[in-house]
Amino acid sequence: MIPSSSSSLFHNLSNHRFSNSFRSFFFIPTTLALVTCLFILIYISSTSKLFFTDHHQSRDLLLKPSLGYSLNPSKTQQEIQSQYQNTSFYVPKSTEAGQSLSSLHNIGRKEDEIHKGKKPFSSNGVNANEEVFHDEDIFMEDYNEMNRSFKIYVYPHRKDDPYAHALLPVDFEPGGNYASESYFKKALMQSHFITEEPAEANLFFLPFSIASLRYDKRVSVGGIPDFVRSYIFNISHKYPYWNRTGGTDHFYVACHSIGRSAMNKAEEVKFNAIQVVCSSSYFLSGYIAHKDASLPQIWPRQGDPPNVSLSRRKKLAFFAGAINSPIRKKLLEVWKNDSEIYVNFGRLRTPYSDALLGSKFCLHVKGFEVNTARIGDALYYGCVPVIIANHYDLPFTDILNWKSFSLVVDTSDIPLLKKILHGVSSDEYRVLQRNALKVRKHFQWNLFPTDYDAFYMVMYELWLRRNSLRFTSNIQSHHHKSSFYAPESTEVAGQSWNSLHNIGRKEDGIQEGKQPFNSNGVNVNEEVFHDEDIFLKDYNEMNRSFKIYVYPHKKDDPYAHALLPVDFEPGGNYASESYFKKALMQSHFITEEPAEADLFFLPFSIARLRHDKRVSVGGIPDFVRSYIFNISQKYPYWNRTGGTDHFYVACHSIGRSAMEKAEEVKFNAIQVVCSSSYFLPGYIAHKDASLPQIWPRQGDPPNVALSRRKNLAFFAGAINSPVRKKLLEVWKNDSEIYVHFGRLPTPYSDELLGSKFCLHVKGFEVNTARIGDALYYGCVPVIIANHYDLPFTDILNWKSFSLVVATLDIPLLKKILHRVSSEEYTVLQRNVLKVRKHFQWNLFPTDYDAFYMVMYELWLRRNSLRFSSSELLNFDQHYKTCLK
Incomplete structure (x- = not known):
């Protein structure tokens, strides 16, 4: 600590033994100098x-x-x-x-x-070799794969829906401070990422527009949480997709700050769905880092951005905006009359664009929220952004190295701002500014999206989150057409969140419209990795750095x-x-x-x-x-x-x-x-x-011939959940599915080695050691545990070596297992042997x-x-x- 260190310094100096002549000539002025230095130190410690x-x-x-x-x-x-x-x-x-x-x-x-x-x-750690991407090669490889295979399903709505303006594709040119939301929706609905087949979808888009709803007098800002709750209630009853995953493969997009608080009455959206929002402060409740994604707030500008020489950038730093936060108030107090840092909270006397083009650094300062359009403004005009907004999950931070083209300054360091900016050398500034010009295309919306622009960057952020999906076993889609929202119906709203765990369709409803089970989608070309090449490349980089x-x-x-x-x-x-x-x-x-x-x-x-x-x-x-x-x-x-x-x-x-x-x-x-x-x-x-x-278990796992696996399926464990109780009720005396809840008469390992499928059934929790047991003994796991985020699901394609059966489908278990052909089972079991090393x-x-x-x-x-x-x-x- 500074105070203790300073005290120690003073003690050592005051007790030092000087010679008499030295003391008589130098002691008084030396002591004064040192005491002055001490007070400077204490001042520094108390301010920064x-x-x-x-x-x-x-x-x-x-x-x-x-x-x-x-x-x-x-x-x-x-x-x-x-x-x-x-x-x-x-x-x-x-x-x-x-x-x-x-x-x-x-x-x-x-x-x-x-x-x-x-x-x-060291001037934000900038050096001449600083790259704007964390890893450009990996990004490019992933980006191409995303463009090739990524698919989004959008919940359909009719044109005569009373809330069509908030649910249907955008049919106007977006504008204003929160245009990012509409630009994304407009671009997505016209893109090749859209699929009309839910079975092909990696993610599901909730198409409600917060920007439109906040101006709808039937809803308004205060009614948006009720609208969202009713919307989720209805899609969870009309379609199977929300319930089977709890919403973890769903997302919505919003740029106004109300977009985050709009989920206050729909907690599954807040905690499970991917929130793509501009107000991405992970310090406040609502936004969750890693799960959610930051949407850049960008004022729409068409055409090529301007370029000016560095010599024209005379001002050190510039900010203009309203005084709507303590941080901005502090900025004004410290720098309002400075000759190098131009801070303006009134009407500008010169065009805003001229001020941006004439400044080396452009300040993004937290207002009501951490986000503003000023980062996009700065980049468009080639000005290096300085972000003064603590706990801001910066846009595209999974992709871009922000330290290569911006400075991030803690809000408590506002009094030191000039010293920080002057600490950036001319060479380092050139790197920052050159990189700002490189990345600005990623912060631009286009009426017709172009590669690597803001739309594609947001899509990439979503693509990175696509593999955290829960698989279902046996539910096919069916569509219903109806209007979605009844904001005045408190009965519907009240029911919608009281019992989401059994919100799904009744058992007879689940069977409605089903096609024959297609063996878990297994085929002889199924790979155990989502993308092995990308995994191996990433893996080597991980090991290195x-x-x-x-x-x-x-x-x-x-x-x-x-x-x-x-x-x-x-x-x-x-x-x-x-x-x-x-x-x-x-x-x-x-x-x-x-x-x-x-x-x-x-x-x-x-x-x-x-x-x-x-x-x-x-x-x-x-x-x-x-x-x-x-x-x-x-x-x-x-x-x-x-x-x-x-x-x-x-x-x-x-x-x-x-x-x-x-x-x-x-x-x-x-x-x-x-x-x-x-x-x-x-x-x-x-x-x-x-x-x-x-x-x-140490040592090599055993291998047995498929011909030795006589039992169709096996489970042993305690009856400690309704799911296991249901399994016992349905299959306790079956000759093919061996379900045991007492002490086994034979070794556990023999049962695993003698069965084709080994059941992992939810107990107190979704997890047990049975998946690892099954894989070790070469038995194909069957997971009967809804809403289980399976291990390594970002890496492994679980459908290539396991079956995942909804708990409601326990009565259909034998039919599901028998419909796996011998050839398909051989693929599953062979892949089990491939992946089991990952579970040891x-x-x-x-x-x-x-x-x-x-x-x-x-x-x-x-x-x-x-x-x-x-x-x-x-x-x-x-x-x-x-x-x-």
């Missing part, structure tokens, strides 16, 4: 509160807790800090809210150690058993958690330099904490809350991103509910968990990742095993990171200056 590394901001946050759920708001910051420094980590039995946030005991290095090895500010920082802990920490690396051979039903942690801590992915890290690992072990009598199951949420509070105070990494570049791993179901008192973990951090049901609150598809629950833990990880597959899932989520603010001269540099 920041330290910087060569790549990332490092804030001194001890006096600035950021978590909205800090337990005792009545305490002063000093009291909290004092408590943090002088108490041990965790007191689970404490009834005092403040005490439950007591400090992490020896959680890591002291503040002075955190800043070791820091380098001076992916880095994880683990929060350090001492061996004498009272909770070392739950925080330090695993020093035993994992075993049991929940071994996956310990296997992953053991492998990670020994791997080349670990870095001791936070500045190098793509992600940050929260190393607490839920499996160990649940057996710790000081914590137990009931105390884990308090433990996690305290842990997050303390790392957010001791380190800068959590606060600068709101936790979106952090992850934890847990296999027991308590792992998900353990975050109930730490909402930023639940909604921002990546949860790698076995209990990956996206229907229940806690797990969020696309953002989180499914960890396979695997009973550990090894004490010493090998390529493509479960550890590396989980790492790849994390790697896919690495670019959804929030960038730190400016990199600046840190305390170390000021300290050395004072000693000169």
